[in-house]
Amino acid sequence: MDDATTTTSTADWSAVHTRPDFVALRRAQRRFAFPVAGLFLAWYLLYVLLADFAHGFMATKLFGNVTTGLALGLLQFASTFAIAALYSRYANNTLDPLAEQIRSRIEGDRA
Amino acid sequence: MNAGSSPALNIGIFAVFVVITLVVVFRVSRGPKTATDFFTAGRAFTGRQNGVAIAGDYLSAAAFLGITGAIAVYGYDGFLYSIGFLVAWLVALLLVAELLRNTGRFTMADVLSFRMKQGPVRTAAAISTLAVTFFYLLAQMNGAGGLVALLLGVTGQVGQAVVVSVVGVLMIVYVLVGGMKGTTWVQIIKAVMLIAGALVMSGWVLARYGFDFSALLGRVADRGGDAMLAPGKQYGATALSRVDFLSLGLTLVLGTAGLPHVLMRFYTVPSAREARRSVLWAIGLIGGFLLMTTVLGYGAAALVGADRITSAPGKANSAVPLLALELGGPVLLGLIAAVAFATILAVVAGLTITASASFAHDVYLNVVKKNSPAAVASQVKVARWAAVLIGLVSIAGGIATNGQNVAFLVALAFAVAASANLPTILFSLFWRRFTTTGALWSIYGGLGTTVVLIVFSPVVSGATTSILPAADFAWFPLSNPGLVSIPLSFLLGYLGTVLSTEPADQAKYAEMEVRALTGAGAERATGEPA
Numbered sequence: 001m002d003d004a005t006t007t008t009s010t011a012d013w014s015a016v017h018t019r020p021d022f023v024a025l026r027r028a029q030r031r032f033a034f035p036v037a038g039l040f041l042a043w044y045l046l047y048v049l050l051a052d053f054a055h056g057f058m059a060t061k062l063f064g065n066v067t068t069g070l071a072l073g074l075l076q077f078a079s080t081f082a083i084a085a086l087y088s089r090y091a092n093n094t095l096d097p098l099a100e101q102i103r104s105r106i107e108g109d110r111a
Numbered sequence: 112m113n114a115g116s117s118p119a120l121n122i123g124i125f126a127v128f129v130v131i132t133l134v135v136v137f138r139v140s141r142g143p144k145t146a147t148d149f150f151t152a153g154r155a156f157t158g159r160q161n162g163v164a165i166a167g168d169y170l171s172a173a174a175f176l177g178i179t180g181a182i183a184v185y186g187y188d189g190f191l192y193s194i195g196f197l198v199a200w201l202v203a204l205l206l207v208a209e210l211l212r213n214t215g216r217f218t219m220a221d222v223l224s225f226r227m228k229q230g231p232v233r234t235a236a237a238i239s240t241l242a243v244t245f246f247y248l249l250a251q252m253n254g255a256g257g258l259v260a261l262l263l264g265v266t267g268q269v270g271q272a273v274v275v276s277v278v279g280v281l282m283i284v285y286v287l288v289g290g291m292k293g294t295t296w297v298q299i300i301k302a303v304m305l306i307a308g309a310l311v312m313s314g315w316v317l318a319r320y321g322f323d324f325s326a327l328l329g330r331v332a333d334r335g336g337d338a339m340l341a342p343g344k345q346y347g348a349t350a351l352s353r354v355d356f357l358s359l360g361l362t363l364v365l366g367t368a369g370l371p372h373v374l375m376r377f378y379t380v381p382s383a384r385e386a387r388r389s390v391l392w393a394i395g396l397i398g399g400f401l402l403m404t405t406v407l408g409y410g411a412a413a414l415v416g417a418d419r420i421t422s423a424p425g426k427a428n429s430a431v432p433l434l435a436l437e438l439g440g441p442v443l444l445g446l447i448a449a450v451a452f453a454t455i456l457a458v459v460a461g462l463t464i465t466a467s468a469s470f471a472h473d474v475y476l477n478v479v480k481k482n483s484p485a486a487v488a489s490q491v492k493v494a495r496w497a498a499v500l501i502g503l504v505s506i507a508g509g510i511a512t513n514g515q516n517v518a519f520l521v522a523l524a525f526a527v528a529a530s531a532n533l534p535t536i537l538f539s540l541f542w543r544r545f546t547t548t549g550a551l552w553s554i555y556g557g558l559g560t561t562v563v564l565i566v567f568s569p570v571v572s573g574a575t576t577s578i579l580p581a582a583d584f585a586w587f588p589l590s591n592p593g594l595v596s597i598p599l600s601f602l603l604g605y606l607g608t609v610l611s612t613e614p615a616d617q618a619k620y621a622e623m624e625v626r627a628l629t630g631a632g633a634e635r636a637t638g639e640p641a
Contacts, residue, residue, distance in 0.1 A: 014621040032205075036201075041364070052346065064328070080198055
């Protein structure tokens with residue numbers, strides 16, 4: 001790493017890495033990101049498989065000229081916007097304060 | 112393109128865009144430049160500005176003309192294709208953007224080589240970066256030739272070569288003069304034009320049907336049949352074409368977060384929080400834009416008709432221009448033509464700065480010069496020369512491939528990004544045991560498999576639509592290799608790691624993870640707010 005700004009020593013990083021507040025931050029990040037990523041990928045693949053192999057179902061008209069396929073596609077848009085908004089709120093309210101606390105302590109130690 | 116189009120008007124409006132962007136690029140780029148200024152605009156863009164620029168970078172002419180055209184001609188399947196482009200951003204949002212911003216400085220390779228052996232991993236990451244950006248760049252430059260034929264009525268080989276050269280020279284000027292800051296402003300201006308243009312046109316289309324989307328769909332079905340409103344027209348012909356689409360869908364959704372020019376944009380903001388805001392803005396703008404392309408595509412199917420579109424010179428790509436002509440006459444067509452050109456210019460400029468940054472920072476500074484102090488000072492100069500060289504090569508490539516259909520290159524760029532880059536990024540960020548060997552296997556394995564499978568696919572030979580229709584050495588049945596190459600790259604990354612003789616550097620992993628999640632020690636903004 002061509003990084004002249006790193007003055008914190010190896011031991012310090014490893015020490016932070018095992019501290020409970022950092023472990024809690026990592027768990028909080030993964031607890032949201034991993035299941036939600038799995039969920040939206042599964043939902044997207046389900047949609048693609050339906051569009052690929054269930055033409056009859058996707059061609060059914062739900063209301064007016066809007067087919068099931070169009071409705072499910074629009075739901076993909078809606079779920080993407082919703083997940084982005086939920087993550088934004090979670091990160092602002094839960095992850096940022098934890099990260100900020102640990103970071104200011106590390107950088108305070110260093111100064 | 113046909114009666115009602117006015118090449119002089121189209122060129123005039125485009126010239127206005129070029130003059131405005133050049134003035135902006137020169138104005139924002141005064142003063143000397145450090146590497147941080149040149150590659151990341153001093154990390155001083157706000158999340159909102161960067162989000163708009165990401166939309167400008169991502170929404171290429173292929174997205175605007177190609178997706179709209181696919182919807183106009185094939186109906187639902189074009190819409191289906193567009194969804195992968197949006198959902199993909201959630202991968203970037205949840206798993207990549209913030210962590211990458213906190214651990215890297217200028218390039219994707221910064222993150223991939225953070226805790227690995229510098230030389231080999233950085234080289235591999237740089238090769239993959241250059242491959243993806245070059246495939247993408249060549250597709251854009253080639254598209255510029257086709258676009259002038261379509262929009263400006265320039266059909267001669269020489270005339271098209273001149274236009275491709277003008278695009279290439281402008282792109283070099285933007286990058287040399289403006290660096291990342293100037294390039295970003297070009298993308299912001301273009302994104303605003305593109306989204307405004309799509310908004311006006313889609314509003315106009317909906318107004319024709321009393322703002323009743325169902326009525327618009329009804330007209331589409333009257334004209335092109337009910338099949339336009341359901342999947343199958345483009346991808347549903349055979350079992351093989353369905354599997355091919357599944358492969359394409361997987362590639363799109365996993366490729367975006369591995370595109371080096373997208374990843375590099377996350378370094379232009381001051382913090383991980385702003386990187387997150389960038390992606391949120393990008394999701395809103397890209398999602399809104401893709402919804403509008405659906406209206407435009409169906410609007411073209413209803414108002415122009417698929418038969419007229421497919422018999423026009425640019426085939427499906429002419430759906431948007433024909434619709435503009437139908438709605439607003441030559442003036443609207445001129446505006447939309449200028450937007451399409453602006454789109455190509457902004458995208459190629461973004462690709463060029465990414466490739467030149469990777470060459471200068473990864474290959475020259477860190478691999479060849481082993482990060483020597485003298486080389487640190489000269490990396491911007493090297494990047495400028497690299498930009499000129501890349502520009503010239505892409506002009507030559509654009510001219511040499513003129514008239515050939517190289518649209519597959521965009522899909523190839525996404526496939527390499529999804530196969531070579533994304534698995535390595537995810538393993539690097541989240542898997543403690545991941546090693547240098549694992550990274551190398553996954554990058555080279557993903558890149559190699561993708562390219563080999565494309566070469567031996569119907570894209571290159573064995574079909575009437577192939578690049579070499581007379582030859583037949585295709586043994587891989589799918590045109591999109593992602594379904595095989597992506598899982599294989601993950602597997603190779605895993606095998607390379609468990610079979611490594613050297614264990615992962617645990618101290619470096621601890622450092623990387625703490626920095627990634629907390630932002631401690633991350634690069635700060637050095638530039639003036641833009």
